[in-house]
Amino acid sequence: MGELKLMKGNEAVAEAAIRVGTDAYFGYPITPQSEIIEYLMAEKPHERTGMVVLQAESEVAAINMVYGAAGAGKKVMTSSSSPGISLKQEGISYMAGAELPCVLVNVVRGGPGLGTIQPSQADYFQSVKGGGHGDYKMIVLAPASVQEMYDFVETSYDLAFQYRTPVLILTDGVIGQMMEKVEVSEQKPRWTDEEIAKNTPWATFGKKKDRERNIITSLDLDSARMEQHNHHLMRKYEEIKEKEVRFEKINCEDADYLLVAYGSSARISQKAIDLCAEKGIKVGLLRPITLFPFPEKEINEMADKVKGILSVEMNAGQMVEDILLAVKGKVPVEHFGRMGGIIHSPQEVVEALEQKIIGG
Amino acid sequence: MTEEIIIAGFGGQGVLSMGKILAYSGIMQDQEVSWMPSYGPEMRGGTANVTVIISDERVSSPVLTEFDTAVILNQQSMDKFESTIKPGGYLLYDPNGISRHPERKDIKVFKIEGAKIAADLGNTKIFNMVVLGAYLKMRPIVKLENVILGLKKSLPERYHKLIPLNESAIKSGMESIEEVA
Amino acid sequence: MAKIKGAIVVDVERCKGCEVCVGACPTNVIGMADNVNGKGYHFAYMADADACIGCTNCAIVCPDGVITVYKKKMTA
């Protein structure tokens, strides 16, 4: 068993980044995730592993530094919060188009606009439906604990390099700011130059005599080729949908009703199903761990077993649309959520379930 | 066993670090813990509060609206959190600066003259450790030896020389807590 | 006495007929063809082949890199 530490979610992401052998982090401060770059700077990762940490002049510059380093075959990450992620969307679209692996972290805050610095899940659409311009997706992981914040960094790199795609860790201020027990892993070495050449033969690290030059671009002015490239991306997303769906089921076996919630909302909903059990109401929780790909098959199957489904999100109702698509009208589906940085309480979730689903 | 605690006071009273030491102590005796601060502008100069949960089982919601125990260190927090304590729960407060004392009859109320004791010990910075000691006397959910281990884990190495001082502050708190009702 | 003689070879199909080489030539070797290439450009050619001294000026100002230059010491 690895060493146990009490860490904030933001710190866990940063420590994991160092320990899994990240080559570079480029970021720009924004509440509530500035601890990530602060922690990295304080840890002197250039001394620990040779990892580069650089505070960019803007989110726009940061994501383009990520784009450059990722194109050059390096393990690279950035993090931000909602308004900063909006600024990064152009670069993310470029990376999806150029098929570059990288790890992104969005510690979501309430919007729209400058909004609030309090927690929210209002960036669901932006995360799973593309976000920037063009037809693309990225894999989205939603940790619900500080341990998952730590573990998902390595998972994200694995997926990012396997599929040559940006992977987003979508979280919020609750998970980012809370402290929990974390088991940290052993330090892994960064990739050597030889490993980079082997693992990323497509990358730009200098044209060798025995190969054609490598070009990283998302541009193709030939529409027929561009359409082919889009088809190629879609096939990749289909493969991801087939193979990479992750979720957790709690008390779903004999549930009469189902809550669907991710991240911090899932934690709150877990307490809510305990409160329901005390009242004699059998409620299960399905927690999507990947938001793209979405566990639509499992939710569809659950719709055969329960009388109604409540989507619990800290937003105006975003994931509920994907649940509705998955359920295909089999049972009533409703949304409950607080907004603007207000975190719903377990009691509010129970009341919403009683009013919107059980009594509805 | 699950203990859900809110610790609330002014920024600068060491509320967050008291919670952190308590959480670390839980880890030291192999329990599950969570530490959830209120964050943002209110942390600066205004009130600060932290929810700490220590449990034998996986912690579900880190965000709560009712608590087993409240540790209250200023009047604003008294106004905000007295009503959130579950019936049969515990309230610990420092009467220094409190104009309206607790009114609930369905909970157990204790007080600790934390500010005064810390001043008497000659170091106002150990105020939160005095309060922690009082809490541990009232709710002995973690052992003192594990609290000392937790202190070691949460303090940077260069502050380890201060551990004996902290330990004596905790003991003063344990000795000085008074049951009010 | 030895004399330097030069010659240029223009990649006719890649020439865009911009004429920048014409003014760069110190000995007025280059002219623009009356014919056009496949792209419709009047391409550069050696109008006065005897005058070429192989100085490479035309080649280095050619934006499209279509001119190759040769030069030989002739013993007359």
Added chain:
Amino acid sequence: MLKEIIQPENLAYKKTELMTDTVLSYCPGCGHGTIHRLMMDVIEELDAWEDTIGVAPVGCSVLAYEFMNVDMQQAAHGRAPAVATGIKRCWPDKLVFTYQGDGDLAAIGTAETIHAINRGENIVIVFVNNGIYGMTGGQMAPTTLPNMKSSTSPYGRDVDMMGAPLKITELISQLPGAYYVTRQAVHTPAHVRKTKKAIKKAFQNQIDKKGGVSFVEVVSNCNSGWKMTPVQSNEWMVDNMFPFYPLGDIKVDGELVTK
């Protein structure tokens, strides 16, 4: 007689293999092609082919990677210095360059330009200034001269309304992270030779890890955008651009050149 001269052993000049055989997408007489070739000449002469990574911008040279036969990455509009920073920080021993136009470097990418230079990233920036947005059809650029006509200043750039042209090269030369700053042109053989020297010095600085950006501006024509023949545009450039953007070194070895 010509046959006798045109023999491999008599070869005096042939374009470098570091330029691909792809036909350049630039207009006839455009300086981009010459500047591309000079850069590849230099990389060949420095034997840095295997260690060079280029960053292509948005603008006319968006397809630069089709022509330069080295590993290349295409960057979003204005972001090339950030992309280059990402690459160089991860591969400090490789040669990294950006190739940017005036719209890219001096308008949308001003922040990235200034901050990459201010951090003293050890990269080469080649900046092609033709006073106009060429690719999108001749709109006003930050570098468009006073009273100069463009499709978005059809009556000439009104400085009171549209601001004065931005001398970004003079501006960035003030930053401590700028190690070598020079302004050149490629319209005559003599200027081509000087520009090549400047580009070579810039890359040599990077190889020698001189600690700072080497920045080579090339004032060039945009005959399509200026609506002139290539030869006329070069003459217009000499008469109008050079007085405002004087050629020569601005900063050498980290020291501003005093005139």
